[in-house]
Amino acid sequence: MKRGIGLFKDLGAFLMMGAKAHAKWEIDVSNTIMRDKKRLLIIGLFLIPIIIGGVAFADQLPDILGGKKAYAPSFFTVGIFFASILIGLCAGLITGCIGAGGGFIIAPAMMSAGIKGILAVGTDLFHIFAKAIMGSVLHRKMGNISVSLAITFLIGSIAGATGGGILNRWLYNFNPVLSDAFITTIYVLLLGLLGFYALFDYLGARKSGDAGSAHGATPSEGADLGNLPKTLQAIKIPPMIHFDQNIVPGGRSISWVFLVLSGLLVGLAGSIMGVGGGFLCFPIFVYVLGVSSLTTVGTDIFQIIFTAGYSAISQYAVYGFIFYTLAMGMLIGSLFGIQIGALSTRVVPGITIRGFYAMSVLAGFVNRFFALPAKLNEAGYIKIAAETAMFLDKIGVVTFFIVISIFAVWVIGTFLMNLGKLTGKEA
Template structure:
């Protein structure tokens, strides 16, 4: 029994950590979408123009092209279609709605969704990363919070993240070259592990919250005991930071920073994520960097990590589908804004319930995809019809739950949009009256 309790405690702690990471990623994506839609919409139109132009030319050239380019390992169509583009917008919209409502990164929907509709895992990872890079570069190159960056922390962190992304990209590509089915199985297994821990934690959290057992926790000290120990190690070279918080600032050896960057880059390249959900807790609780400095550094590392990984590790090898990436970008930008408004009209316990269900839907989806892929590799023996039936079941569960959640959010948004506008007008009128 004591062993079980220790195991459950470890899984709960891991789930809590992953939840905190997802929340950090959600806050980042919400702020990023506001920056792009309200201040950089002209740049967004410019980026989308080539995609729209290509779709407009599709009818003229598609008839003369083969369905696929390449040999027996072809993994993408030779041309984009309007169905692909609007389908990717829908996938991005669902992820954005989840992010906006829950306040936690909904990116866990993107790669499983693309894989569920037939995109090879490595292609889904590369495309997802490129869409994140496009979003980050548009929203943050001139962002005011870039002034928060500690340059030397960023330099050493990016050195580690680029190295980690190189290894992660090499691992994904090597597995794919050996066997596309094994590649899909590997990526699916990673998502099963991550979403399993996060999903069951979210479910337990919702149960506690519905019973009234969830209580606010005191804020964690930025400099934890572990961070203080790391900062005390007499290693050189060192980086000084947070002079604006502590007289004389704090300092830490560069090696823990590089290691943290390496982990972030490796995970980002394997899963097709931006790495921001890992950076925040690792820097704040692991290295003892203030949240003020962490936010700016996180923005910078996402640009470099996703840019390097998506282009150098995936795009130049043909593992990025740009039309799908731009569609996901457009859908997620709109979805995040709509979802954020819905949070003003829905109880937190209801949101937590849907959050747990959508994560577990992603978990079930990738878990059900594994038997078919492992059967193709020859690691298990199963009839193709049985494997296909299990995979279809997982896909139905995934899109049913995520689709129902998304439709519910849209319904609440449409019904409450008028009330939100009236409240905002009343608040502005009150501020104007106070100003007089």
Template sequence: MESLPTNFIDLYFLNVLYLFLVGFVGGLVSGFIGSGGAFVLTPAMMSLGVPGIVAVASNMCHKFPKALVGSLKRAKFGQVDWKLGIIFGLFAEIGVLIGAQVQEHIRNTFGDAGSNLYVSLAFVLILGTVGSFVLYDALKSRKDSNSDTEEKTGKLARWVQSIHIPYTMVYFKSLKAKVSLLFILPLGVATGMLAATIAVGGFIGVPGMMYVLGAPSLMASATELVVAFVMGLGGTIKFAWSGYVDIRLAMIILAGSLFGVQLGAIGTTYVKPYMIKLVMGTIMVIVLFSRALMVPVYLSQLEMIATLDKGLVEILSTVSFAIMVFALSFGAVIILGAMWRGRRA
């Protein structure tokens, strides 16, 4: 029997079961907030010992079919702006190609520990920044929200919509306004670069559509699924070409995700907009702590700090894994609970 590539881990029954459940919760989150769920899936795979770059590549591989299912499901509820999603996605593909090169360069130069450190630091920085802002905005929106009022367009989005640049203006139904493609281009490229480097593009894509372009949260989260499909397809081809896609991980997670993403998509029709922001921000902050605990371990492996005691490494890894499991469980309970209450009401 041929041995597995050095990039790939051995799979046992408990690993497979864990990955399936991770996929289910990731799909639930993806369908609900439109981020692709990768901010729980990538760290969850890394907690099993999957190298960062393989976790990112395999995540992108499973993402595009799941995102397609989610976007079609939410399109039935009228939540998808196909024009914005496709244009945004095409710009994001540029960023995917750039980001994949960066990810491969880091892995080739510093090995698995370097890739793991890069992915973890990126998660801590981005989860901390975006998660805190989204959580703050959700709590603020909750105070002002009631079932009969629409979300208000922010000052930045109103300014963006007021700028008219000849030959670049396009009308989008989700914005109910024309916006210059020159504003979408940098958002798309940044989203693609982030997706290719840590498998998470929704951190920029969803907030970007909401706060910069002025899309309602429901339509932003749904339209991001279209963007995720376009990015995932291109990113999979790019990473597979270099041998970093573990199709086993991708298929197991996808199997769980296809169940979860439909429940998550249905759940959006039963909750107020602020709840989507609240779930997104809360899970981000919890996952942040899971990845932060592993940073000293990777620094030690790269000999950037003193070598850590083996027992301490075990403790940090175990606690990180436990926090990851808590984040997955917490997200599932919030989404399913909100869906159940909304459906009863």
């Protein structure tokens, strides 16, 4: 029992560390774009054809998007575009407020709105890629990248992204319902583990009286190597990849095999789930491979751009599995959401925000968990009354949107009520 609880805590801490690292990247990107008038102008120019096209060619757009109606929602309206902005806004509020995990609600939210899982994944990947390109902060971090480390890792991540894309497309072509069930199951496992860990973290902080940081305690970032990194770095399978020469006397090295395998896992997860794989890259580098956090940050930024871009374009875009207007809407919404969420943390007790984060992630878990019976029943893997399956699905959808809406209204309301105070602090 104790071993099981310990494993749960370790996995939860592992995922939380990754979620925080990915959110840190999102916040940096948002700041870069929102503080640059030229980048904002580019986004504004993108809106013109989206809105005009939505009004003038609404009935034709599903054909234009990849040429396959089955892949797109049954219709397109300007309302769908604005709904995507709201989805991005809510995800951005979570990311900005808590500094972790807002992107995990995007695919469940789109699937709850009736978009097929594979289209939600492809669209999310394209949204991440567009954000990475427009708000690239790579030039600021180049000194922290080990080129040999990054390239070797990318060999594995590209292979993994290819495998994830092939698997998702094969499942969709075999049975679209099974494809949705598969993606839903992956999210049930991820959001369940992360959500319950966040809940226990919140309850523990509340019990101990730790009401300070909204982001909670930061896990160890690997200054001292643990047993697993020491073991892996001691295995000398040539060629050995050297890194951290400017951080540790003499530097460190690890076999290319472990870098490729790590990249394979990150690319596979990112391509299947649509979150870019960044949430796994950071903890794997620090906890498993023993790379310093400074080098890891630079390499993570590097791999997100290439892995998400490769996966979005080669595995989804060319097959018609991306809804570009939704991706653009989510980009716009998330940029503003992150800014509002980050500012709100200055006037809200950290413990309150951590509680809301646990609720938001668990709402995503409930949403996908209650959607699963209907998917499995429709695919023929379980037998349950159709009315019961639909009722459970509605419970999950309603619970999810109520919790996320309450969170969004609370954060935005807090921001507006304290606008004068926040403006004063900013000044």
